[in-house]
Each structure stands twice: as structure tokens, then as C-alpha cells.
Amino acid sequence: MGITAAQALVKGLEEENVTKVFGYPGGAVLPIYDALIDSDIQHVLVRHEQGAVHMANGYARISGQPGVCIATSGPGATNLVTGIATAYMDSVPVVIITGQVATSMVGTDAFQEVDITGITLPITKHNYLVKRAKDIPRIIKEAFYIARTGRPGPVLIDIPKDVAASTIEYQPVEKVELRGYKPNYKGHPQQIERAVRLINKSKKPVIYVGGGVINSGATEELYELAWKAQMPVTTTLMGLGSFPEDDRLSLHMLGLHGAPYANYAVTNADLLIGLGVRFDDRVTGAIEKFAPQAKIIHIDIDPAEIGKNVVVDVPIVGDLKLVLRDLIEKLEPQEHLEWLEQIEQWKQEHPLQYGNGDRLRPQYVIEKLGELTNHRAVVTADVGQHQMWAAQFYKFTRPRSFLTSGGLGTMGYGFPAAIGAQIADPDALVVTVTGDGSFQMAMQEMGTAVEQNLPIKVLLFNNNSLALVRQLQHFYCDKRYTAVSFTGNPDFAKFAECYGAVGLKIETRDQVEPVLKEALNNGRLTIIEVSISEEELVLPMVPNARGLDEMVQFPFGEEDQCE
Amino acid sequence: MEVVFGYPGGAVLSIYDALYDDDRIKHVLTRHEQGAVHAADGYARATGKPGVVIATSGPGATNLVTGIANAYMDSVPLVAITGQVACNMIGKDSFQEADITGITQPITKYSYLVKDVNHLARIVREAFHIASTGRPGPVVIDLPKDVTAARAEFRYPPEIDLPGYQYMYNGITAKLNCAVEAIKRAKKPVIYAGGGVIASGAHEELLQFAERIQAPVTTTLMGKGAFPDTHPLSLGMLGMHGTCYANYAVSECDLLIGLGVRFDDRVTGRVDTFAPNAEIIHVDIDPAEVGKNVNIDIPLVGDVRSILVDLLREIEPQRHDQWLDTVYRWRRDYPLSYCTKKDTIKPQYVVEEIYKVTNGEAFITTEVGQHQMWAAQYYHCKYPRRFVSSGGLGTMGFGFPAALGVQIAYPDAVVFDIAGDGSIQMNIQELATAVQYKLPVNIAILNNHYLGMVRQWQEMFFNKRYSHSNMAGNPDFVKLAQAYGAEGLRVERPEDVRPALEEAINSPKPFVLDFVVDEEENVYPMVPPGGSLNKMLGGSK
Amino acid sequence: MKHTLSVLVENKPGVLTRIAGLFARRGFNIKSLAVGETEDPEVSRMTIVVDGDDRIIEQVTKQLNKLVDVIKLSDITHDEFVDRELVLIKVHCDASNRSEIIQIVDVFRARIVDMGRNSMIIEATGDSGKIDAIETSLRPFGIRELVRTGKIAMVRGPKTRNGEA
Ligand SMILES: Cc1ncc(C[n+]2csc(CCOP(=O)(O)OP(=O)(O)O)c2C)c(N)n1
Ligand SMILES: Cc1ncc(C[n+]2csc(CCOP(=O)(O)OP(=O)(O)O)c2C)c(N)n1
Numbered sequence A: 001m002g003i004t005a006a007q008a009l010v011k012g013l014e015e016e017n018v019t020k021v022f023g024y025p026g027g028a029v030l031p032i033y034d035a036l037i038d039s040d041i042q043h044v045l046v047r048h049e050q051g052a053v054h055m056a057n058g059y060a061r062i063s064g065q066p067g068v069c070i071a072t073s074g075p076g077a078t079n080l081v082t083g084i085a086t087a088y089m090d091s092v093p094v095v096i097i098t099g100q101v102a103t104s105m106v107g108t109d110a111f112q113e114v115d116i117t118g119i120t121l122p123i124t125k126h127n128y129l130v131k132r133a134k135d136i137p138r139i140i141k142e143a144f145y146i147a148r149t150g151r152p153g154p155v156l157i158d159i160p161k162d163v164a165a166s167t168i169e170y171q172p173v174e175k176v177e178l179r180g181y182k183p184n185y186k187g188h189p190q191q192i193e194r195a196v197r198l199i200n201k202s203k204k205p206v207i208y209v210g211g212g213v214i215n216s217g218a219t220e221e222l223y224e225l226a227w228k229a230q231m232p233v234t235t236t237l238m239g240l241g242s243f244p245e246d247d248r249l250s251l252h253m254l255g256l257h258g259a260p261y262a263n264y265a266v267t268n269a270d271l272l273i274g275l276g277v278r279f280d281d282r283v284t285g286a287i288e289k290f291a292p293q294a295k296i297i298h299i300d301i302d303p304a305e306i307g308k309n310v311v312v313d314v315p316i317v318g319d320l321k322l323v324l325r326d327l328i329e330k331l332e333p334q335e336h337l338e339w340l341e342q343i344e345q346w347k348q349e350h351p352l353q354y355g356n357g358d359r360l361r362p363q364y365v366i367e368k369l370g371e372l373t374n375h376r377a378v379v380t381a382d383v384g385q386h387q388m389w390a391a392q393f394y395k396f397t398r399p400r401s402f403l404t405s406g407g408l409g410t411m412g413y414g415f416p417a418a419i420g421a422q423i424a425d426p427d428a429l430v431v432t433v434t435g436d437g438s439f440q441m442a443m444q445e446m447g448t449a450v451e452q453n454l455p456i457k458v459l460l461f462n463n464n465s466l467a468l469v470r471q472l473q474h475f476y477c478d479k480r481y482t483a484v485s486f487t488g489n490p491d492f493a494k495f496a497e498c499y500g501a502v503g504l505k506i507e508t509r510d511q512v513e514p515v516l517k518e519a520l521n522n523g524r525l526t527i528i529e530v531s532i533s534e535e536e537l538v539l540p541m542v543p544n545a546r547g548l549d550e551m552v553q554f555p556f557g558e559e560d561q562c563e
Numbered sequence B: 001m002e003v004v005f006g007y008p009g010g011a012v013l014s015i016y017d018a019l020y021d022d023d024r025i026k027h028v029l030t031r032h033e034q035g036a037v038h039a040a041d042g043y044a045r046a047t048g049k050p051g052v053v054i055a056t057s058g059p060g061a062t063n064l065v066t067g068i069a070n071a072y073m074d075s076v077p078l079v080a081i082t083g084q085v086a087c088n089m090i091g092k093d094s095f096q097e098a099d100i101t102g103i104t105q106p107i108t109k110y111s112y113l114v115k116d117v118n119h120l121a122r123i124v125r126e127a128f129h130i131a132s133t134g135r136p137g138p139v140v141i142d143l144p145k146d147v148t149a150a151r152a153e154f155r156y157p158p159e160i161d162l163p164g165y166q167y168m169y170n171g172i173t174a175k176l177n178c179a180v181e182a183i184k185r186a187k188k189p190v191i192y193a194g195g196g197v198i199a200s201g202a203h204e205e206l207l208q209f210a211e212r213i214q215a216p217v218t219t220t221l222m223g224k225g226a227f228p229d230t231h232p233l234s235l236g237m238l239g240m241h242g243t244c245y246a247n248y249a250v251s252e253c254d255l256l257i258g259l260g261v262r263f264d265d266r267v268t269g270r271v272d273t274f275a276p277n278a279e280i281i282h283v284d285i286d287p288a289e290v291g292k293n294v295n296i297d298i299p300l301v302g303d304v305r306s307i308l309v310d311l312l313r314e315i316e317p318q319r320h321d322q323w324l325d326t327v328y329r330w331r332r333d334y335p336l337s338y339c340t341k342k343d344t345i346k347p348q349y350v351v352e353e354i355y356k357v358t359n360g361e362a363f364i365t366t367e368v369g370q371h372q373m374w375a376a377q378y379y380h381c382k383y384p385r386r387f388v389s390s391g392g393l394g395t396m397g398f399g400f401p402a403a404l405g406v407q408i409a410y411p412d413a414v415v416f417d418i419a420g421d422g423s424i425q426m427n428i429q430e431l432a433t434a435v436q437y438k439l440p441v442n443i444a445i446l447n448n449h450y451l452g453m454v455r456q457w458q459e460m461f462f463n464k465r466y467s468h469s470n471m472a473g474n475p476d477f478v479k480l481a482q483a484y485g486a487e488g489l490r491v492e493r494p495e496d497v498r499p500a501l502e503e504a505i506n507s508p509k510p511f512v513l514d515f516v517v518d519e520e521e522n523v524y525p526m527v528p529p530g531g532s533l534n535k536m537l538g539g540s541k
Numbered sequence C: 001m002k003h004t005l006s007v008l009v010e011n012k013p014g015v016l017t018r019i020a021g022l023f024a025r026r027g028f029n030i031k032s033l034a035v036g037e038t039e040d041p042e043v044s045r046m047t048i049v050v051d052g053d054d055r056i057i058e059q060v061t062k063q064l065n066k067l068v069d070v071i072k073l074s075d076i077t078h079d080e081f082v083d084r085e086l087v088l089i090k091v092h093c094d095a096s097n098r099s100e101i102i103q104i105v106d107v108f109r110a111r112i113v114d115m116g117r118n119s120m121i122i123e124a125t126g127d128s129g130k131i132d133a134i135e136t137s138l139r140p141f142g143i144r145e146l147v148r149t150g151k152i153a154m155v156r157g158p159k160t161r162n163g164e165a
């Protein structure tokens, strides 16, 4: 019996075990929306397509399954671009379905036509323009396979309206056959041997962990490896949560705003083991000063990452879970007493710290949040100072518990990602840490959260400023502040109320605990507006073109901050 | 340049630092880069000058994509300046790196990635030239961080040397004669005017021309204002939601004179039954448009205004009394209309009232959806550049930031964004911008609690299976405005419409009017997609 | 240094854009590129000449390999291979130098494919070295127009594109 290609699409989604999709309708996807009515797949109606793709991203990062979003042709599709690029940079599996004008109109600048496969070429792992309805089942299968396997990433399927409306014989596809796409999972045994030898020889090893470990589900293996060989672990922003931050071996985050001891450890290490990382510029600082004494082992699923930014001594291409298993088996238990002692000393002498006193400090709020949630909430962060404070002070203990846009640094990611996260895990406690600037980039999604009845907590640090940019102007532009100050901001608590959500305020230090407690326990969508000074600085900070150990550290700047 | 719209970030620090010292350029800080680019677009449409937007690398740049595509589809002159990571970091997936020249390749007129600061002055000059000449469009200048930080001798090049860029085509005289002959021959001519007339500043020539040859004029959505809607020869808008009489006239005419139009699918309906009896003259500056969608009998490639001037020189007054009688009869017999209800506000009524209180002198922007069509149908435009709407891309969320751009260009003007409840949420964050810059824009939300246009299609073509077109979880728009310190008013009864509008116009603050309108009202007439223009649903023969 | 990459790709629309786009966005430098169908109509062969040091070439190959439509890629720079390029050169001539030009054409075993009063078109095939050489030799006469196809290449010996012997 024939069904429409749109129905085939929905069926394909069902076969991929999709239960939620995020989207916004429009003319070119009407057939798809009509097919959705008859499916058990739950559709979450967003308020801007940007929200849909970030939600799919958050959903994917929590569930480990590809997130799916749908948008109409033209502006619907272009509104996804930032979100697609965000997912691409952070290797998040997302399948994006866009409507397109009818095949006969493609290429004529028709109403709501854009060449979305052309536009997203640089920011998708792969994309498809479906020309024949009967290809739909195969393409869906391939798209999910490509999005999910190897180094995950976004895959876009562009479906012209007439194609979606036409009838086909549905035949489920059993197997994916892609001549040009065969990810490699097993690490090369000889390289693993070489890695083992390097580790055995090392006196001052550091493990440097990124999002790849979380993607591959290798956090237990990481823990075993670290303990068996007594190697301290530092993580990137994307790697937070892969290794418990309350563990003795944890060095917390490294890089631009990393912990001083993490940056010192990397700078002094004789062996750096990079697991699922990219040696990104935010992490390495001046590349020639990065881990200058260290041999480097780099394990990653994506061969193109290896050797891209630094020269690697032992490259291993493969799935981290498998490779680490092999590695652990071959490795003798080690001790690095001296090295760990040295690190302990750095931790004592250069802790992550902030100014105290009576003033309401954002870092303090984050610390309290960590305590009150037992370090086990799902935290999503936007982009700005608040993001760095969340990364520095929350102390993550579980994988897939910190979501933020690491590679693209997309403001407006945090809140929709929280919605996606909460939908993926309805029982989780989901908190968004955001800034006044970032929140406004996706604030319309309050409507979605209300409609879906999601008890998300939005912890909004309001400094009436784009303060991270202000901080850059402080350091690099001689405190000549331009275009960073917001005077038209709403009263965010009232804003919450106009959606029927709860709005709370924290204005003093002693309000922090009671108000947070109230919010965390009220079971409702809540905005907690925390008023802070725009003059706060995120420290430490590695200045441009400096090595990691050349950080500017606390108490820099404290004296000229007005109390 | 007087105004730029933008949003800062790490990769554009140097540019912002330069703005710090500059008193001549006003920078408007929005709340989302999408708001900035639409505001620049609105500014450009209202003034005719190129709009300028600045965004940082990565997400800042990608947030411009919809706005750039929007300007591209509607041929709006726009220069988008984006930050980029330093040259030596390009291509390495660096922090906040996005290949914006690659991404925008299909949606820009041209783009530059500047690798040498010594080329910057030339490129800026070229970019403005390309954006604003010929068929206008968006140009992207991508500026790596190290390039903007570098120093160079500033030499603004006196001349532009772009051998590959030809933008001036002059109507070929031989063809001009054909056109003159065709016009003289015609018994039932119709002028079909689009955005190109406004872009070329040809509205006065069009008025003279229409009166001279006594041809009725219908405009596209983009052409609104090219010809006064209040003129006796005006037939209003044609196409999918055009007036019956415009669509009949086009279907019956023996000569169709397309001026600065694209024969877009929303206008023509089924192409093979479009203006079936007509000879077609097509005047456009872009040779690629001519003959793209329909066969043209007499193509005139060139600036609409110069060609109209040439035509006016050749043509004596014509008379088409009989034809005009017929057309006027259609106009009388099949007017735009809607049913009124005593206690419910009809969305069309709100638009009519906006027209009346502003006397047609306001600047109108619209979002996308039913309300957009009602705005086009019931707001009569008298002047060009006062009706600002996303035609080609149909971008929801365009109208409000565009209104901010318009208000910045004309601080004393009355500006209305006619919005839907769905669309207004897309860029609602820009309320803060309106408040910050004290822009007294008025937002008239025709709130039907639906993505109304989607619902209408589902009603008509999908058996009323309403799939995700209902808007639950809408905010209280009045409280929302108040949370910003702006003003808001909910209007639920027809008799309150007029006073509410007056209050909004007189208020010096941004004003949100939440008109609770009949939920399931449809836009009529309607040519079903792929149908012929003379077969409309609602209000027709 | 210049590298010659031999790339098998799916023969479908858009693949060339994907590859060209990749080069543009990552800042790699294409010296020449030639595409055509292979004996299998579903597969095309691209011969790409890229300029760059080893690090760059390594990135180029790895990034290309990531494209789903790239089936197989080999850097044949260090293999024994046959490469050819075709060039058309329109050169200025007159009675005084015509015979001299014809001599050069003979030396390079090129052909004259069109002859006018003041110009002639010369067709030559050969490896890039030879093409460069003929171009240099003709330059003094005044080259009015020149088109090169870009290089195509094939590894010598029994190996086929699938690596089978
Ligand atoms: C979409 C987007 N535009 C611009 C930037 C550049 N940027 C990085 S941080 C920042 C300021 C963020 O402000 P806010 O969210 O208020 O956080 P704060 O730094 O004040 O905590 C900006 C503008 C960005 N990352 N993303
Ligand atoms: C960015 C974007 N997404 C989706 C669409 C498809 N679309 C066209 S009209 C419409 C409904 C608009 O709803 P609303 O703004 O409430 O206006 P109404 O039709 O109810 O007047 C939608 C979703 C679009 N044009 N633009």
C-alpha cells in the first residue's frame, strides 16, 4: 500500500526510535506536520526555529540519541543555521529536517526558497536534498547513522514540498551502505603499545579530557585509567563531568579561564594524554608554549583532529571506550607521588577563588547552587562570564550534566538546551545559568517551557551588561567600554510572571540560600534574577598570545572594583 | 554612514574600539544579531540608503543569516560586517570560527574575506557600491581579528575597478519602440509594479506613465507604495491574496507591463494561465530576471526610472474608457470585504482603523502571516518606502526590528508594526532595544492565538487537521510590555480599537497593543497554490 | 611542495561544490583540479594538485576523507604515475615567425589545430613540466589566450583504482 513520503519520513523516524521532535510549522512542511498528527512522536512547538535546533542539541546531549528538529523552507531553515553550526562545532548528533519549495521551483528564487544545503555545507557533517520520494527511507536511515556514529554531528535533510506530498511504496531499509563513510573504532595495537610505554616511563603525566570521552561513553574507563596509573585529570569546557570534580585526581578545567593548578600541571607535564580533545585555541593559549616538555598521546575518533593543531607523538584513531579498555589492560599500576604532591601544593597555593566580603558574588551563588543540588543537577550555561563561573565553581560529578556551547560559543543556547534536556529527562533537576545578554537571545522560549510544563530553573546573572566583552575591553582596549551596556532590560521576574511562571530575585548575599532553596523546590518554571556588578572579572585568565602558566590571577582587579 | 546596528564580541573588539572615538556614527545595540540585521534592513528600505550591520565571528555571524537572506530576496542594499578569527586560525575550527563567506554564498550579492588591511578601504568602497547599485542586495565583509587590529594608511580609492560587475544596462532603443507600439496597440493594458519601481525611485514617473496611458496599476507586496493605493487607477495588490479586480484585470488584459517585478509564484499562480491573453513587457534592471519565470514578449533591461522617462518621451496620452469601466465594475462588484461581528474584533477592522487614524501617513512594517496580508489589503499606502514587509523570504520576526530601523531613520514619524502573536515572539527581545533608544514604535498584535496562516492552510487543504498551529503558552503581552517599562493595552471590543490606537500614537514610549481578534478568520480572496489567478476562493465571481 | 591527489568520489550533483567549498573554507590552495567519470558511471575521479607542506597535505587528505561522498583518496605524489594535461594556446604570429613557431610545435610533439592570419591555436598534451616548457617557449611570440585542463593522473603498473592488482 502506498503512503506519502511525509508519512514515510515519520515512519522512518519511528524506526529510528525517535520519540520527540522540536519544530515550527510552515507552508513547505505542512505535509510532514499532517503526517505527525497520526504518529506517537511528540512534537514540541517552539517559538523561534533557533530554539528548536538548540533543544534538539540539548536533548541529544542528555539522551545520547540524535535530536531531531523540523523547520519550514526559507526563513525557517535559515533560522536554524546558528544552531546547526553550534552542534557541528561541539560534535552533537542532530538530524535536521527542512521543508523546501517544490522541485520545479528550486533554483528560481521562489517564495521562501533558500539553498539550505548550500548554506549548511560548511557546518553539517553531511546533508541531503531529497529529489525522489522513494529515497526517503534510505536517506533517513543514513542520516541517523552518520549523525550518530564516528564523530557525531548534524545532518540535514531538505525535502521539497511536492516530494513530501507524493506517494511511495514504503520499504524499510535494513542496512546502511555508504562507500565513502566507514568510521574506524579499534585503535591500532602497535600505537597502543607505544602509548603504554610512554605512560610507564612518565613521571609527570596529565590526562586532558574533552567532550569525546562523554560522546563515546568512556567515563568509567577514564576513571579506571586515571586511578590505575595515578594520573591527574583536567577537562575542557566540553569535558566537564567526564571525571568527578570532587575526586582527588581532578584538576578541574584548564585553558583560558582554567584552574591555575590545571594550567601549571599541563605546562610542567612530561606526558600529556589527550582524550577526545581538539587542542583548541581556548585551551592551549599560545600554542608554542603549550605543554612544552610533554610527549603527547592523542586519542580521538576523528583522524583529522590528530595533528591538526599540535604535533603528536603517539596518535591513536579509534573509539575512546575501546581504546581505553585496551590501554588499561596493558598498563601496569603506577604511582606518581611526587608529582601528585606538587599538584596538591599548587592547589593549595593557587586555588580557584574570588573576592569575598559582603558583596553578592556570582561565584558564591554558583557554589551554593552546587551544594544545594548536591552537584548532580543538569546545568546548561549560555556564553559569557556566567558560563565560566558555572564551569569553574559548580563542581560537576556526572557525565552529560553540563551543556554549553563550547566551540561556537553561542549565546542563546543555554535556555533552549535546558528545555531539550528536561524533555529528554523529565525527572532531572535542570538549571540554566545565563546572563542578561544571553537569555534575551532565546527568551521567547519561555512560551515553550510554559506550554510543556517544564520546571526549569533559570539562574540569570543580571549585570545589565555584556560583561565578558566588557572584560575584554577592560584588558585589551584600555577600559574603553563600547556597546556593552544594556539600559532597556526588562524586569526579568515580571517577565517570568507574564508567562505565568515564577520570578524571584536575589540582591544580597544572604538571600542566596533561601531564594535558591525556594526555587529548587517549587516544582515550577522559575527565573531567579541575580543582580551583580558589571565589574566582576572572570579569573584566572590567560592573556592573548601567552602561555597557560602566564595567567592573570586573583586578586587582580579587586582593588578597583567598587564595593 | 550615520547609523550602524550591531552586537559586539571578541572578534570585533577593534571595530568597536574605533567606534568609541567616532561621533558621526551612531551605533545601535540590539539584543540579538537577527534584530540588528533586520533593523538595518528596515532602515535601508525606509531611506533608500544601504543599511549597515556589525556582528562578531561565529554565532554572531550565523545569526545574521536569515536577515541576509531576507535582504537578498527583497533586493535591499545592506552591508554586513562580520568579525572573523585571526587569519592563521582560519580553517581550523577555531573558537567562534564560522565560514560566513561560504555560508552566505548563496544569499549575498557579493562577499569579501579581507586578508590584508591594505585592501580594506578599497573593499569597503566596493562593498557599498555593489550593495547599492544595479539590483541592490546584501554584501558581506568578513574581517579577521588581526586584520582589524593592524594599521594601514587610509586611502579611500577614488575609483572603483570591477570589470566583472556590470550593473547598468540601458534599455535598447529598438526594443523601446516595440514597447511604444505595443502600448499604442493595447486596448486593455495593465501595469504590474514591483519593488524595483521603489528601488529605482520611479514612483513619480510611474504615476505620470499610468495617467498618460490610462492603464490601471496593480502592485506586488513589495511594490506597495510605488503607486498610491488611493489613486483611481489603483487596483491594489495582485496575486495569491490580491484583490479580485486586480487578478481579473491581469487575467483579462491584452498588455501587461511588468515594472521591477519578478513574476514570483505568489503573484502569478499557475504560470501557464497567467495573463493568458496578454503581450508582456518586462522592465527590470536584472537581466537574469527577465524571462526567468514567464516568457516575455518585450524585454527592457535597465533602470526602471530611465526607461519610464524614455517611454514618457515617446508616448502621447491614450484612452481606455471601456476597459477602465470594466475594471471599475469589478472593483465595485467584488471589493475586499469581511463580515463584521458585534462583539468580536475583526483583524481587518484593526488595519482599517490604523489606516484611518494615521491617515495613511504612517510607516508600516509587518511580520509574516495572515496579518501581513490584511495589512497589505487594508492599509492604503500613498508613498513609497512606507510599507516595509518581508516579501521574498517571508520572515516572521522581521517587522518589529525593521520598525526600529525605520524609527531610527525617522525619529518623528508614526511607525506601526502590524504583527501576529506568533511572529512577534520571534524577536520580542528587541523591546529592550526600543526602550533603550526611546523609540516610540507601536506594535499592533492581531492576536488570534494561532499561527493563523498555517491554520488557514490546514483548514483549507488538510481537512482542518490543525497540527501544531495553536499557540498555547503565549505571554500576557501587556504585562510583557510593562516588564520593560514600555506601555501595553489589551483591546477586546471593536469600539475600543480606535481610542487604543490614538493612545498608542500619542504615547512617547514603545507601545504594545494586543488586539484579541476573531481566531479563525481567514484571508480572502485566495488563489489556491498552483491555481489560476481568476479562480479565487472567497469574495469573487 | 605540490602534491597530486587522486580522489574517487560519488558521481552525483553537488560533490564538486562540497570539495571546492572545503578547500576554500580551510584555506587550502588548489593548483589544479580535473574531474571526469570513471569506468564505473557512479564514480568520478578527481585529480587535485595541492600546494602545501606535509602538515597541510595531511589535513587536506584527512578532511577530504571525512566527506561522505569521498570514496577513496590517494596521495600519489610519491608513486610512479603517469600524468597528463592538455593545453590550448592561441599565439600571435605573422609571416616572419610562423615557421619558428611550427618548429617549436614539432619539438614538443604538439599540434596546430587552427591557423589564422595573425594567430594560431596550438594543442599540446603532456605532463605539467612539458606544458610549462611549451608555454615558456611560446611566450616571446605573444600568447593571446591560454587554457589548461588541469592535470589528470594514473598510477603505473597493474594496480587499479580499488587497489587490486
Ligand atoms: C550570538 C553571539 N553574539 C555575540 C557573542 C559575543 N559574546 C561573547 S560573551 C558576550 C557577552 C555575554 O553577555 P551575558 O550573557 O550578559 O553574560 P555575562 O558575560 O554578562 O555574564 C558576548 C556578546 C556570542 N558569543 N554569541
Ligand atoms: C521564520 C518563519 N518560520 C515559519 C514561517 C511559516 N509561517 C508563515 S505564516 C506563519 C504563521 C504566522 O503566525 P502569526 O504571526 O501569529 O500570524 P497570523 O497568521 O496568525 O496572523 C508561519 C508559521 C515563516 N514564514 N517564517
Ligand SMILES: [Mg+2]
Binding pocket: B369, B420, B421, B422, B446, B447, B448, B449, B450, B451, B452
Ligand atoms: Mg497569530
